[in-house]
Amino acid sequence: MTMPEIPQNPSRRGFLGGGLRGAFLFLLGAASTLLGRNTQKEKTVWQLDPYKCIQCTRCATECVLEVSAVKCVQAYPICGYCKLCTGYFDPQPVSLNTAAENQLCPVGAIKRKALEDPYYEYTIDEPVCIGCAKCVKGCVLFGNGSFFLQVRHDRCLNCNDCSIARGCPAQAFKRVPASQPYLLKDREHQA
Ligand code: SF4
Ligand code: SF4
């Protein structure tokens, strides 16, 4: 087997040719890096703006997934930890206990836990939530508005043409950077 020949004493022309080739390859590399960065920058996902959402319930029914990728989220810094949570209880509860008949959520996805009297904590059981926004409406209308909807990216397929975005009457859906995929509620933006 013959070993590949290593060139000795390269000519000026060869040296210049090699230099130009090197510069060209360097520029090509830099351009691809920049292009790569731009491509990364442009990677986006769907998210809904909780301040635009009007709780129309379509998030539960329009997603291509059988159980929507949209789920309710609890903003604990905004929550009033109310004994009578208007996102949890039916507007006309038989009594203020956790019986299914008293709950607003159609699938029992909100867990109520007593804290120090008279406070209660409400947490969302995400796998059970269907994103119907009933609790969100109850909380926005009569409470602190700490329940809100978000597209959960561990479930969302990031469809090119999101069917919920298309049907949303409030144009609440938009593309956001994949590096910051959530549009959260915070105290500062509360009315
Ligand atoms: S479709 Fe739009 S307005 Fe309706 S619940 Fe979803 S985000 Fe809110
Ligand atoms: S009421 Fe609807 S949005 Fe709220 S937790 Fe239950 S299923 Fe989810």
Ligand code: SF4
């Ligand atoms: S992008 Fe697709 S999977 Fe994600 S919320 Fe929209 S319809 Fe559902």
